[in-house]
Amino acid sequence: MEIVPLKFKYIPEIVSWIKSEPDMVKWAGRIFTWPMTQKQFKEHIKEGKTQPQTLFPFVMVNDNRLVGYCELSSFHRHSDQASLTRVIISPEYRNKGMAKVMIKEVLNFGFKTLDLNRVSLGVFDFNEAAIKCYKNIGFLLEGTTRESAKAGNTYWNCHLMSILKREWKY
Numbered sequence: 612m613e614i615v616p617l618k619f620k621y622i623p624e625i626v627s628w629i630k631s632e633p634d635m636v637k638w639a640g641r642i643f644t645w646p647m648t649q650k651q652f653k654e655h656i657k658e659g660k661t662q663p664q665t666l667f668p669f670v671m672v673n674d675n676r677l678v679g680y681c682e683l684s685s686f687h688r689h690s691d692q693a694s695l696t697r698v699i700i701s702p703e704y705r706n707k708g709m710a711k712v713m714i715k716e717v718l719n720f721g722f723k724t725l726d727l728n729r730v731s732l733g734v735f736d737f738n739e740a741a742i743k744c745y746k747n748i749g750f751l752l753e754g755t756t757r758e759s760a761k762a763g764n765t766y767w768n769c770h771l772m773s774i775l776k777r778e779w780k781y
């Protein structure tokens with residue numbers, strides 16, 4: 612397994628994993644509009660190419676096969692923090708511990724290379740696989756924003772979680 616910066620050639624495959632609007636919102640919140648397109652994803656990546664850089668998109672690959680994608684985003688040097696966002700594993704690789712491997716590598720980059728103090732994330736309260744994975748890594752629950760997103764006719768609660776550098780065990 613190898614974690615490398617995102618290359619645009621991987622975007623069609625990542626977008627193909629998102630089959631419905633609820634899938635899209637569960638994965639990415641509302642930064643994209645349905646139907647999601649490769650163009651929207653590329654725009655998102657381009658917008659992150661600020662000076663200084665605030666977005667660090669990564670893919671995990673195995674023998675040239677794409678396994679997963681995630682980002683460190685909203686990087687702020689003044690508070691030494693960033694968010695873990697857009698975590699997704701290829702459907703064929705799910706439930707094999709791949710997200711844990713990928714996120715640990717990306718946190719290692721965040722805490723060691725970027726010298727972050729805190730990484731936070733948001734996850735919808737019904738997303739049990741993601742919550743379990745984040746808890747296994749050491750993220751702690753900070754609170755819940757109630758009915759803060761809407762998909763179809765349903766409002767979704769969002770758990771806020773974080774991990775600090777002193778809690779980080781690689």
Ligand SMILES: CC(C)(COP(=O)(O)OP(=O)(O)OC[C@H]1O[C@@H](n2cnc3c(N)ncnc32)[C@H](O)[C@@H]1OP(=O)(O)O)[C@@H](O)C(=O)NCCC(=O)NCCS
Binds near residue numbers: 701
């Ligand atoms: C969430 C996601 C990234 C997890 O990837 P993964 O590689 O399958 O995750 P892992 O195998 O590392 O960990 C999943 C954990 O949840 C558990 N799990 C899986 N499905 C579960 C379920 N329905 N209920 C409870 N736990 C579940 C697994 O057993 C595992 O825990 P364990 O290691 O203690 O056994 C993947 O399911 C995905 O891409 N989902 C779609 C996008 C998404 O929801 N992203 C998260 C946005 S916040």
